[in-house]
Amino acid sequence: MATFNIRQLTQLLAFILSLTLLSLSSGNVQAAPKAELWAFWQPTSGTVQSAVPQFQTWQRFLDTYVKDYADGLNRVDYASVTATDKQQLKQLLNEISAIDPRGWSPAEQKTFWINTYNLAVVSLVLDHYPLESIRDIRLSFKSLFNGGPWEDKYLTVAGQELSLNDIEHRILRPIWPDRRLHFALNCASIGCPNLATDIYQPESLEQQLDAAEQDFLNNNRAVFWQPRSKTLQLSSIFDWYQIDFAGNEVQLLNYLQQQGAVNHEILNDPQLKVSYDYDWNLNIDS
Structure with a gap:
């Protein structure tokens, strides 16, 4: 039976941890x-x-x-x-x-949380810049x-400590179920829907969310048809949050067709394959 001294054991644990982190940071399974x-x-x-x-x-x-x-991606300098x-x-x-938004109108609260999320993401990246991906940030x-x-x-x-996931999954999504939220929240990544160049406003929220949806769906980061392999490559957002878009993949594809992101001929191709991908590289203006 093999025996290890403290140094060897430390190296082994570090190696295992590095493999774990590599699989988490390089893969798209989430x-x-x-x-x-x-x-x-x-x-x-x-x-x-x-x-x-x-x-x-x-x-x-x-x-x-x-x-x-011109490629449809908003980059941050x-x-x-x-x-x-x-x-x-x-x-x-x-x-x-010091703000407590709970007594505001629904549109005021919703815009507050969207703007706050995006602001927090950029501030978080700036705290750790330079880096290649937001996924490289380890706060704990x-x-x-x-x-x-x-x-x-x-x-x-309002005196409550919050994470990014708290805002998205414990406030926005459960209180205001709206698939368009996924196109308004930006995670500082190339694969993500754009960081909007204008803040969200209560009086124009619906129009801005509609525009964010169309902006992303019309970009190949969201939907990319590869005719030679008969593969429809979709953003992993549609995999991770399929429940917010449709009950199953067939309904998801119907949604994309209704939005003009994919045509009827592609969906009826008997050799059609669907894959999901996401680029976690930083949305940096280089």
Whole structure:
């Protein structure tokens, strides 16, 4: 029976851990969290009203550092962000911590959470830049096994510490079931729907969500037909969150056809194969 000294055992554990991290960070297999309501965030008219933030600082950042390219991908010039602009984003997150949005209108709450999520993601990336992928960020031991910082508590709202997954899966998705949310939330990755160049506004929310949906569906990051192999390559978003789009894959394909993202002839091809893929590389303007 083989015996190990402390040094050898440490090296072995490090090797096993590195293999685990590699499989988590390089693969596209991901079990999406369920939409499970965090009861504290249930909207209520009895909540003391906080002033609705205007997110002007966030809009100025978007105007300055987010650029749209001919390939349909909005890229962020992380390398050019000044220390002052980075600090202003931090200050905005600090101001948000004192806000309680539960008494606002549904549209106000929804836009608040979308803007806050996207702001937090960019601020998180800037905290650790340069890096190749948001999945390289490890804020805690928990991050090692979640393929990135999704479960780490990064910001505070109304006295509650929140993670990115809290916002998406315990507030937005269960309170406002809306498939278009997946096109509005940005995860700082090439495969993700675009980081919008304009903040979301309550009065134009529906139009903005519709535009975000069409913007992504009309890009080959979402739907890419490979005629030689008869393969319809879809974004892994449609795999991870299929339940938000359709009851099964056939219904998902019907949804994509109804949205004009795939034509009838492709879906009727008897040799049709469907695959899913996602590019986790940083959405950097290089």
